Amino acid sequence: MTIKVYVPRDSSALSMGAEKVAVAIASEAKKRGLDIEIIRNGSRGLYWLETMVEVATDQGRVAYGPVKVKDVASLFDADFLQAKPHALSLGLTEEIDWLKKQQRLTFARVGITDPISLADYIAHDGYKGLKNALLLSGADIVKTVTDSGLRGRGGAAFPTGIKWKTVLGCEAEQKYIVCNADEGDSGTFSDRMIMENDPYVLIEGMTIAGIAVGATQGYIYLRSEYPHALVTLNAAITLANQAGYLGNNVLGSGKAFHLEVRRAAGAYVCGEETSLLESLEGKRGLVRFKPPLPAIEGLFGKPTVVNNVISLATVPIILDKGAQYYADYGMGRSRGTLPIQLAGNLKHGGLVELAFGITLRELLYDYGGGSASGKPIRAVQVGGPLGAFLPESQFDTPLDYEEFTKIWAVLGHGGIVAFDDTVDMAKMARYAFEFCAIESCGKCTPCRIGSTRGVEVIDKIIAGKDTVKNIKLVRDLSDTMLNGSLCALGGMTPYPVLSAMNHFPEDFAS
Amino acid sequence: MQALQTQIDALISQHQSMPGALLPLLHAIQDNVGYVPESSYNPIAKALSLSVAEVHGVVSFYHHFRTHKPGRHVLQICRAESCQSMGSEALEAQAKKCLNVDYHQTTTDEAITLEPVYCLGNCALSPAVMMDDEVYGRVSAAELEALIAEAKA
Numbered sequence: 214m215t216i217k218v219y220v221p222r223d224s225s226a227l228s229m230g231a232e233k234v235a236v237a238i239a240s241e242a243k244k245r246g247l248d249i250e251i252i253r254n255g256s257r258g259l260y261w262l263e264t265m266v267e268v269a270t271d272q273g274r275v276a277y278g279p280v281k282v283k284d285v286a287s288l289f290d291a292d293f294l295q296a297k298p299h300a301l302s303l304g305l306t307e308e309i310d311w312l313k314k315q316q317r318l319t320f321a322r323v324g325i326t327d328p329i330s331l332a333d334y335i336a337h338d339g340y341k342g343l344k345n346a347l348l349l350s351g352a353d354i355v356k357t358v359t360d361s362g363l364r365g366r367g368g369a370a371f372p373t374g375i376k377w378k379t380v381l382g383c384e385a386e387q388k389y390i391v392c393n394a395d396e397g398d399s400g401t402f403s404d405r406m407i408m409e410n411d412p413y414v415l416i417e418g419m420t421i422a423g424i425a426v427g428a429t430q431g432y433i434y435l436r437s438e439y440p441h442a443l444v445t446l447n448a449a450i451t452l453a454n455q456a457g458y459l460g461n462n463v464l465g466s467g468k469a470f471h472l473e474v475r476r477a478a479g480a481y482v483c484g485e486e487t488s489l490l491e492s493l494e495g496k497r498g499l500v501r502f503k504p505p506l507p508a509i510e511g512l513f514g515k516p517t518v519v520n521n522v523i524s525l526a527t528v529p530i531i532l533d534k535g536a537q538y539y540a541d542y543g544m545g546r547s548r549g550t551l552p553i554q555l556a557g558n559l560k561h562g563g564l565v566e567l568a569f570g571i572t573l574r575e576l577l578y579d580y581g582g583g584s585a586s587g588k589p590i591r592a593v594q595v596g597g598p599l600g601a602f603l604p605e606s607q608f609d610t611p612l613d614y615e616e617f618t619k620i621w622a623v624l625g626h627g628g629i630v631a632f633d634d635t636v637d638m639a640k641m642a643r644y645a646f647e648f649c650a651i652e653s654c655g656k657c658t659p660c661r662i663g664s665t666r667g668v669e670v671i672d673k674i675i676a677g678k679d680t681v682k683n684i685k686l687v688r689d690l691s692d693t694m695l696n697g698s699l700c701a702l703g704g705m706t707p708y709p710v711l712s713a714m715n716h717f718p719e720d721f722a723s
Numbered sequence: 724m725q726a727l728q729t730q731i732d733a734l735i736s737q738h739q740s741m742p743g744a745l746l747p748l749l750h751a752i753q754d755n756v757g758y759v760p761e762s763s764y765n766p767i768a769k770a771l772s773l774s775v776a777e778v779h780g781v782v783s784f785y786h787h788f789r790t791h792k793p794g795r796h797v798l799q800i801c802r803a804e805s806c807q808s809m810g811s812e813a814l815e816a817q818a819k820k821c822l823n824v825d826y827h828q829t830t831t832d833e834a835i836t837l838e839p840v841y842c843l844g845n846c847a848l849s850p851a852v853m854m855d856d857e858v859y860g861r862v863s864a865a866e867l868e869a870l871i872a873e874a875k876a
Contacts, residue, residue: 224844224845225845228851397841398842399803399804400805402845402846404844405844437787438844439844440856475746476747477746477785478746478749493743493746494742496781497781497784498785554846554847555847556846557805559847562847563847564847585809594804598804598841630804630805631808632808636808644804648841
């Protein structure tokens with residue numbers, strides 16, 4: 214009987230040699246005359262264990278990792294194909310504590326299925342949400358999304374259903390669904406994981422959005438740094454078109470939805486929705502004034518839903534299981550789950566999807582396993598390069614949009630980057646300004662000029678020149694940027710800068 | 724030169740009817756030619772009813788597009804926070820020293836162009852670098868040296 218062996222095709226797994234491991238397993242099996250089928254699944258997101266190889270057994274899949282090419286022969290010697298023990302044995306995958314404790318809703322299939330296989334997607338509850346949606350009116354689909362409490366997972370946390378309702382209410386001959394897949398925040402990779410490891414869930418979510426608001430064209434604006442996601446998405450879109458899940462007549466409903474991937478070109482600011490729309494129109498990614506809202510005058514001047522990958526990829530399970538099912542997870546006004554990305558200096562980095570409410574400390578130590586370097590964790594940055602740095606005294610804050618607002622921090626896209634005690638916070642504050650200067654679109658003065666002046670003043674502080682005066686100057690400058698910038702790039706760069714100064718003043722003393 | 728122009732003209736005619744055609748067209752040119760030659764601005768502007776200044780403005784706005792021929796390989800080193808927390812500054816210094824170039828420059832043997840990048844989405848396995856289209860995680864000094872040696876060979 215053919216034995217199924219799973220070797221991930223996710224780009225983080227590939228970055229640890231998964232391709233070579235797959236080749237080595239195939240050639241070793243051939244050499245030994247063993248009948249195996251290698252399936253290139255997605256990654257389960259236990260990245261420190263990549264390359265994680267799994268073998269299908271009657272009891273479920275059994276995992277081994279981290280597997281290097283040099284381990285392959287010994288795995289065969291130990292008879293891993295019969296799930297026998299080996300130094301790299303991890304036991305039944307589903308029983309690995311790190312995975313078992315999670316609440317995977319958006320990521321329900323990630324790592325389990327072959328990302329390209331439409332049959333696999335459907336066999337694992339795929340397209341149930343769309344089928345339900347096709348039985349509902351647009352207004353009822355929008356109501357379901359609103360009732361679920363889903364808020365924009367890109368970072369702004371605006372209620373997704375409200376955005377959709379605005380677009381639904383607009384009269385126009387053409388409307389658009391735009392997926393913001395310009396995941397530029399350092400410490401985040403959940404969008405990439407969805408696109409590489411379960412592309413159909415995003416396609417399904419966008420199709421539901423299109424049917425709900427009456428949009429017939431969708432675009433996925435994908436960052437150019439993700440070449441593997443591009444290949445996977447395009448392959449999945451082709452197959453979905455062939456099978457009638459996309460096109461002029463979605464599942465025989467008489468409704469059309471077309472989908473196309475557009476590549477970004479390395480500008481961080483294009484993750485801001487109006488800058489993204491400019492870019493999609495073929496222009497420089499300059500931020501637009503709001504109003505008009507993109508929901509009313511968006512892409513090519515037409516009503517447009519702009520949602521993050523995770524927001525859209527969460528819609529299918531809401532339409533499948535119902536608004537209440539999703540809303541039953543979470544705390545306060547943060548309903549549902551958040552795919553959290555553990556990154557930076559952590560022993561066990563990866564993807565943890567959990568209901569809102571878990572604390573940073575639990576994430577850093579129970580899941581992250583503490584720092585990778587073995588030194589104390591001194592600071593964490595949550596929410597990307599525009600997120601605040603938090604000291605140890607704030608690690609008991611629960612992950613919840615409002616709780617983070619209370620401590621002048623943001624959850625953003627759910628990325629958590631840990632730093633050990635070797636970090637120099639003055640250098641991190643300088644980098645925040647430097648990054649803003651590199652990525653500023655240049656339209657508004659506080660961001661364009663303020664970021665460059667910020668670098669200069671921090672350099673003076675680092676050099677010990679007029680420290681007291683210059684710290685005051687940085688605070689004044691930050692105030693101007695916070696209140697006077699056109700978008701979040703200039704408007705939130707003060708978060709990392711001021712939080713570093715407030716919580717780690719010793720690093721700014723001369 | 725003539726061959727280059729013909730190639731670019733063909734790409735223009737393939738893309739010019741798309742809505743928002745400029746970025747897909749610039750990507751196609753860079754994918755095929757390796758960079759966006761300034762000689763292409765005029766025909767692009769004409770085909771898309773833009774001014775040459777607008778084309779130049781778009782090319783220069785986006786970090787991804789380059790206007791000069793790169794080396795045979797492009798090495799990108801992630802400079803973002805997650806990789807900084809795992810020692811990417813040492814990798815940057817090592818690469819610059821070993822290749823004897825700064826960012827946006829190409830080695831004299833035209834083997835490698837060095838570029839900074841701000842996040843490769845491999846943050847659980849920092850520090851990360853990208854050689855052409857392949858990402859490498861938990862990169863050590865020895866691994867970076869081996870990658871560079873392989874690309875130069």
